[in-house]
Amino acid sequence: MQDFTPISGLVGGLLIGLAVTLMLLLNGRIAGISGIVSGLLTLRLQETPWRAAFVAGLVLGALAYILTPGGGGAVQVAASLPTILIGGLLVGFGTRLGSGCTSGHGLCGMARFSKRSITATAVFFGVAMLTVYLTSHVL
Amino acid sequence: MATGTLRVLAALASGLIFGLGLAISGMMNPAKVIGFLDVAGDWDPTLIFVMGGALLVTIPAYRVILKRQRPILEDNFSLPTKKTLDASLIGGSALFGVGWGLVGFCPGPAVAALGTALPSVLAFIAAMLAGMGLHAWISARKAG
Numbered sequence: 578m579q580d581f582t583p584i585s586g587l588v589g590g591l592l593i594g595l596a597v598t599l600m601l602l603l604n605g606r607i608a609g610i611s612g613i614v615s616g617l618l619t620l621r622l623q624e625t626p627w628r629a630a631f632v633a634g635l636v637l638g639a640l641a642y643i644l645t646p647g648g649g650g651a652v653q654v655a656a657s658l659p660t661i662l663i664g665g666l667l668v669g670f671g672t673r674l675g676s677g678c679t680s681g682h683g684l685c686g687m688a689r690f691s692k693r694s695i696t697a698t699a700v701f702f703g704v705a706m707l708t709v710y711l712t713s714h715v716l
Numbered sequence: 717m718a719t720g721t722l723r724v725l726a727a728l729a730s731g732l733i734f735g736l737g738l739a740i741s742g743m744m745n746p747a748k749v750i751g752f753l754d755v756a757g758d759w760d761p762t763l764i765f766v767m768g769g770a771l772l773v774t775i776p777a778y779r780v781i782l783k784r785q786r787p788i789l790e791d792n793f794s795l796p797t798k799k800t801l802d803a804s805l806i807g808g809s810a811l812f813g814v815g816w817g818l819v820g821f822c823p824g825p826a827v828a829a830l831g832t833a834l835p836s837v838l839a840f841i842a843a844m845l846a847g848m849g850l851h852a853w854i855s856a857r858k859a860g
Contacts, residue, residue, distance in 0.1 A: 580751065582742055586762040589741020590769020596734035597770065598777040603726035605787030606794050608734065610824040615848040626720075627727040632827060634731020635738075640831030642739030651739055652829045653747040654836040656819045665826075665840040667815030669847020672823060675808025676796065679822040680734075682809070683767065686796070688774035689782075696801055701813035702753075708817025709753040 597684055600631075609681020610635070611672035675701070723789045735828045741766040744828050746820025753817055 600608040604627065616628050642648050656664065672678040675697055677686065682701075686694020742748045743766050751760035787793055816822050821829075821840050829837045 586765035587769040590766035592737030594770035594773025605790040630728040631731035634728040635735040638732040638735025639739040639828035664815040664819035665843025666847040669844035671812030673851035688778040697809040700809035704813025705817035
């Protein structure tokens with residue numbers, strides 16, 4: 578097993594849970610990143626400021642960690658540029674068609690025991706595992 | 717302070733904690749996410765602890781909060797209204813799964829990783845926004 582880090586995983590997970598909880602308690606909203614980000618593609622007086630603030634926070638919160646000693650190697654992308662572009666398109670289109678991603682369905686929807694979210698989460702985890710299996714061990 | 721300003725600050729605070737949590741958890745790193753998705757390889761189960769940690773907070777917290785009449789800074793909760801499974805949900809999630817498996821980025825970690833200014837992150841975000849825009853364009857054409 579490589580790099581199994583259960584403690585930092587758990588600590589990070591608890592913080593993510595706290596962030597998702599604050600969003601519901603204060604603003605009454607699901608902290609689904611694909612939904613929040615895609616909402617920024619249209620400018621709306623009531624919507625754009627809080628969406629932009631959330632995204633800015635997401636970047637700055639992660640940046641605080643990246644700037645700590647040893648945080649520089651926090652992101653390693655192995656895929657080639659064409660694969661990155663195809664993957665990005667699929668993630669963007671798929672999360673909108675499927676109404677959510679790992680945060681919206683995986684965390685918020687699962688926490689509400691939503692049938693749609695539990696199904697979506699099972700599908701994207703299953704398909705992602707199959708994709709990695711095919712690209713790493715078959716092709 | 718006006719409620720509108722407080723809502724923006726609340727979203728900023730939530731985003732900050734979310735970004736920090738993602739980075740600490742290691743899930744901002746596609747190499748680590750692929751280490752989890754690669755069940756037939758050198759499997760790294762960390763992601764289970766991340767989702768588990770988050771759900772440990774959100775499952776009880778959602779139960780308590782949703783018993784309230786309204787959230788603190790808004791008049792109503794804005795929750796998804798669809799209840800039934802449909803082809804869009806399954807097909808969209810499957811397409812997302814392929815993209816996630818190919819690169820190791822889902823939307824949250826990709827956006828959080830923008831601070832690295834890595835060309836691969838910028839390229840992924842540009843393609844992801846294009847995919848979202850394409851979906852919006854097709855939906856608008858269907859509706860029109």
